[in-house]
Amino acid sequence: MQHFITPANAPPFPEIDCGEGVYLWDRAGKRYLDGSSGAVVCNIGHGNARVKAALLKQVDRVSFAYGRVWESEANEDMAARLVRMADWGYGACFFVSGGTEAVEAALKLARQLSVARGRPDRWKVISRAPSYHGSTLAVLGVTGDPDFGGPFAPMFVMHPKVPAPLSYRPAAGMDAEAYATHCARELERRIAEEGEDTVLAFIMEPVGGVSTGALVAPDAYYREIRQICDRHGVLLIFDEVMSGAGRTGKFLAAHHWRECRPDIVVLAKGLSGGYAPLGAVMTTGEIVDEVRAMGGFLHGHTYAANPLACAVGAAVLDELERRELIARAAAMGERLQMRLKEVQARRDCIGDVRGRGLLCAAEIVADRATKRIFPAEAGAMDKLRALAMEEGLMLLSRRTSGGRFGEWLMACPPLIVSEEEVDMFAEMLDCALKRFEDWAAREGFV
Ligand SMILES: Cc1ncc(COP(=O)(O)O)c(C=O)c1O
Known part of the structure; x- marks a missing residue:
């Protein structure tokens, strides 16, 4: 039984099984790093x-x-x-x-x-x-x-x-x-x-x-x-x-x-x-x-x-x-932004990295020089989130006001995230973005 009224052609939601720390597991046993703390909610992680x-x-x-x-x-x-x-x-x-x-x-x-x-x-x-x-x-x-x-x-x-x-x-x-x-x-x-x-x-x-x-x-x-x-x-x-x-x-x-x-x-x-x-x-x-x-x-x-x-x-x-998690958010946020900027140096589709503490985002563009965004029919954010999920990274995204102001991925893991997990976040995102750029080129969007 559906609990939410999604568009008729939308794929079904994956089924959650459990959560612990910064990780979530689906019913098939696959593990995901909760890169967005749900909808930027789970500040102290899961299973506390x-x-x-x-x-x-x-x-x-x-x-x-x-x-x-x-x-x-x-x-x-x-x-x-x-x-x-x-x-x-x-x-x-x-x-x-x-x-x-x-x-x-x-x-x-x-x-x-x-x-x-x-x-x-x-x-x-x-x-x-x-x-x-x-x-x-x-x-x-x-x-x-x-x-x-x-x-x-x-x-x-x-x-x-x-x-x-x-x-x-x-x-x-x-x-x-x-x-x-x-x-x-x-x-x-x-x-x-x-x-x-x-x-x-x-x-x-x-x-x-x-x-x-x-x-x-x-x-x-x-x-x-x-x-x-x-x-x-x-x-x-x-x-x-x-x-x-x-x-x-x-x-x-x-x-x-x-x-x-x-x-x-x-x-x-x-x-x-x-x-x-x-x-x-x-x-x-x-x-x-x-x-x-x-x-x-x-x-x-x-x-x-x-x-x-x-x-x-x-x-x-x-x-x-x-657990002094507020100071941790400041320190891990700096590390996350640094890692995201390193990814940006490799991936042209990141136009901007910004935020404060662990409230960060990466703005996604089809052309960095002109800041042009992907057309709506590309469904770029859905594609990118799906690829990130395949890599084991849960992300949240938004195309605000029909794309008038751009579109971005939120990078907001729980405040308990470790240095190693921040680095893992960036590595998984990099892999997803590489596949995303290949897809965008194949489809003729860039
Ligand atoms: C800044 C801001 N205000 C208000 C809300 C609404 O909160 P809720 O979804 O808990 O009703 C949200 C939700 O994302 C939000 O980000």
């Missing part, structure tokens, strides 16, 4: 015994206690750890079941704050194109990729977009720095165009996820967008669903730019490392007090602050600290 023990302990105590009625040691512990590790004076967390839910909760929290502050006209949320923030109807309005909106367009409110400061594909005549400055100014221009008094928030991924292929902007960009938001009373929301929980070599990717503290941070994925559905919204004590004073947050889900998910999340954060 301590997380399993924490989960079972919580099941023995209580699995469910409704968050609107009960406080639990598990969610108190999780909130305290999260706020401590975020290390930025945040005062409260709200837990949900995943990234999209967390983004939606953050938007509602921002809106309620604005109403509490006597600014009911502020409701627009500016985001970047391209970007990904989730897939429910409300959140589709801020996700900056029309591929996800498609048939649902009449059903949601599309919020304003500003260009993401793409480093490999800046606007004509600009280098990456100049384009980033231009993009920051576009934010200010757009706030004015929309009418400052109508703009509630600006949301962005501080290190891009799959939508931009691990985009990192120049340092000045972060300073500038913080200043712009401050100048115009716009809340700054960082979507750290993918970049948070240590993946970029800091607990929050925002920590790379200390002068740019977001007002609200959204986390999920690595927060529970794939061991339980968990997302979080974190914000300052002042914001929470203001929302509390107007009657509390008008939001909730049955599984909000679920003790089982929070106990798992606390155990995952404990592992990050106990």
